[in-house]
Amino acid sequence: xxxxxxxxxxxxxxxxxxxxxxxxxxxxxxxxxxxxxxxxxxxxxxxxxxxxxxxxxxxxxxxxxxxxxxxxxxxxxxxxxxxxxxxxxxxxxxxxxxxxxxxxxxxxxxxxxxxx
Amino acid sequence: xxxxxxxxxxxxxxxxxxxxxxxxxxxxxxxxxxxxxxxxxxxxxxxxxxxxxxxxxxxxxxxxxxxxxxxxxxxxxxxxxxxxxxxxxxxxxxxxxxxxxxxxxxxxxxxxxx
Numbered sequence: 001x002x003x004x005x006x007x008x009x010x011x012x013x014x015x016x017x018x019x020x021x022x023x024x025x026x027x028x029x030x031x032x033x034x035x036x037x038x039x040x041x042x043x044x045x046x047x048x049x050x051x052x053x054x055x056x057x058x059x060x061x062x063x064x065x066x067x068x069x070x071x072x073x074x075x076x077x078x079x080x081x082x083x084x085x086x087x088x089x090x091x092x093x094x095x096x097x098x099x100x101x102x103x104x105x106x107x108x109x110x111x112x113x114x115x116x
Numbered sequence: 117x118x119x120x121x122x123x124x125x126x127x128x129x130x131x132x133x134x135x136x137x138x139x140x141x142x143x144x145x146x147x148x149x150x151x152x153x154x155x156x157x158x159x160x161x162x163x164x165x166x167x168x169x170x171x172x173x174x175x176x177x178x179x180x181x182x183x184x185x186x187x188x189x190x191x192x193x194x195x196x197x198x199x200x201x202x203x204x205x206x207x208x209x210x211x212x213x214x215x216x217x218x219x220x221x222x223x224x225x226x227x228x229x230x
Binding site: 004006037042043044045046047050052091095096097101103104105107108109 | 157
């Protein structure tokens with residue numbers, strides 16, 4: 001079974017600084033997708049960034065980048081130049097292929113607080 | 117605007133009652149999902165549907181039921197068999213079931229059992 005581990009329940013970062021949110025995963029599949037989502041206090045989930053297991057380059061989307069280390073099975077999210085609006089809960093997720101195609105497994109999340 | 121609409125936003129239920137949460141999407145997505153989120157925790161998959169008239173159990177399907185009679189709609193019924201139904205429920209959809217398809221979420225429904 002697939003498993004996502006986020007070891008940082010809470011993180012603090014100073015405004016305008018960079019922060020790394022950790023994510024490790026466990027799967028026996030060769031093909032999978034890795035995602036990060038943001039959940040503000042309103043509750044809605046917002047997609048941030050995607051990395052495919054066969055992608056050789058790390059994904060980037062604006063201030064978000066995904067540090068993908070396949071051999072270590074890690075997919076850390078890096079947020080550069082943190083803003084107050086980045087304060088939220090962040091979830092790492094993995095999507096399966098094969099007979100469970102489309103099924104996504106989520107980690108327990110990391111609560112990020114940006115300090116002014 | 118395209119998106120996912122969940123209703124109601126807040127729902128109170130007495131023990132022993134079944135309740136149905138609505139989820140409608142106008143994104144023309146094939147796949148739809150229901151997740152449960154407990155306070156301070158991640159999302160756990162209840163049911164998902166890859167195509168109309170077909171659905172699969174997720175990791176915590178006991179006490180829940182779904183139907184997928186139309187592409188746009190994927191209602192979730194929380195039955196009296198669900199022993200601890202108080203939670204935040206999120207409906208999502210994706211274009212298909214490919215690895216790169218991100219999930220689009222509704223705003224959620226918060227169910228409280230009195």
